[in-house]
Amino acid sequence: MGRFATIENSLTNARAFQLFQLMRQGGLIVIAVALAKAPLSVAQVGNYEMLTYLGYLLTFFWVSGFMQGLLSQYPTLSPPQQQQLFFQSFVVFTGIGLGLALLLLSAGSFLLPLLVQRTSLPYLGIFIVFLVTNLTASLQEHFYLLTNRKLILVLYGALSAGAQVSAVALPLFLGYDFAYSFWSLAMVGILKWCWLLLFVIRRGRWHWSGAILNSWWLISWPLGLYALVAGLNQSLGPWLVGYFFAGDTEVFALYRYGARELPLLSALAGALGSALIPAIAHHLQNGLKDLREESVKLYHLLFPITILLLLTAHWWFPLVFSADYQDSVPLFRTFLLLTPAHLLFARTVLVAKQDTRLIPFFAVASFCLQLFLGFLLVPVLGLNGVALAAVLAFSAEKALLIFYVQKKYTLSWWVYTPWRWWLFYSAVLLAAYFLVS
DSSP: OHHHHHHHHHOOHHHHHHHHHHHHHHHHHHHHHHHHHSSOOHHHHHHHHHHHHHHHHHHHHHHHHHHHHHHHHGGGSOHHHHHHHHHHHHHHHHHHHHHHHHHHHHHHHHHHHHHHSOSOOTTHHHHHHHHHHHHHHTHHHHHHHHTTOHHHHHHHHHHHHHHHHHHHHHHHHTTOOTHHHHHHHHHHHHHHHHHHHHHHHHHOOOOOOHHHHHHHHHHHHHHHHHHHHHHHHHHHHHHHHHHHTTTOHHHHHHHHHHOOOSTTHHHHHHHHHHHTHHHHHHOHHHHHHHHHHHHHHHHHHHHHHHHHHHHHHHHHHHHHSOGGGGGGHHHHHHHGGGHHHHTOOHHHHHHHTTOOTTHHHHHHHHHHHHHHHHHHHHHHHTHHHHHHHHHHHHHHHHHHHHHHHHHHHOOOHHHHSOHHHHHHHHHHHHHHHHHHO
C-alpha cells in the first residue's frame, strides 16, 4: 500500500488525466493499426470507421459541454449535493444514450443517408449497445478526477483502453468473424457501465434536485454549442478546398494528409484544461498557479517536438506516407503553428468561473474570420492559404478570449500563463517556420 500511496502522491490531477487521455488515444491508434493489419477488406474496415464516425457526430458536442459543466459545477456544491450530481449525471447520460438508441433504430433510414451517405450499416444494432453504454461510462474518468483518485484513474485508463483494443483485435487475429469484434465491444461497454453503476451506488445520493440540474444545464449548453461550432470550424478547411479546387480529389488528398496538428497535442492540452477546471473553481489563485505550473511542463515537452517535426518534415513525411505526398509538407508545417494557440487556457478560466454564455460567440467569430481569410488568401497562396486561414482564425479566437478574461475579471494572461516561455518558444517556432519556408 505504501508504494501505491507514493505513486499517487507523485501524480497531480492534471498529469493523471493526461495519462488517461494518452492511453485512450493510444488505444484508438492501436485499433486503427490492427484493423489495417487484420484479414479484412478495406470496405469492412470502412464500416467500422463509419460506425465510430456516426457515434462521434451524434455525441461530440453535447458530451463535451456536459462534461466541462460537470467539472465546473462540482467544486461549488456541498458534499451531499456533489453526491446528487453523481447520481443525476448518471441518469441524464443513460437517458440520452437510450434516446439516441431509439432514434437510430426508429429513424435510421433517414439519419444514415443524411449523416454518412449510406442507407444501412452492418453491425449497427450491436454497435448501438456499445455506443449507449460506453457513452455513459465516460463519466467514470471524470468522477475519478473530481474525487482525486489519481492512481485509480490511470489504472482505469490502462484497463479500459486495453479491453477495447483486445475486444476489436483479438477475435480477428484468432480467425473469428468481424461480428465477434462488435459483440466484444458491446460487452466491454456493458462492463464499463456496470462499473460506473457500482460507483454511483456507493458514492452517489439517489435524490433528484431540479436546481442542481438547471445549474448544470445553464453552464453546459453554451459549451456544447461552442463544441458544435468548433466542429464546423474544422470542416471549413475541407470545404474551402472543395470550393476553390473544383472537387479535385488529388488536391483534397494532399490537403487531408497535410492538415495534421502535432500528434496528441489536443489530447494533452485538452486534458490539462479540463483537469484544472475543478481546482480553479474551488480556489481561484491556487488553481491559476497550478495551471501556470502545469502549462510550463507541457511547453517544455510539446514546443521542442513541434519545432523538431517542422524542421525535419521534408525528410520524414514522405517516408511515413509516400513521395506522392511531398506537396503536403508545407501544409503540415503551417498547421504546426497552431501549437502556441492550443497552449493558451483562457477558456479554462471562463469555464471554471461558470461564465460560459458568450463562449460560443468566440467560435462563431473564428468561423467567420476563417471564411473571410480563406477567400482572401487561397487565390494568392493556394492550399497553404487554407491552412494559414485556420491558424490565424484560431489564434484570433484565443486572443479574444484572453482579452475578455482581462476586461471582465482583471486577470492578465501572465497570471495563468508562463508567458516568457510561451513567447520564447513561439518566436523560435516562427523562426524555424520562416527558415524552411
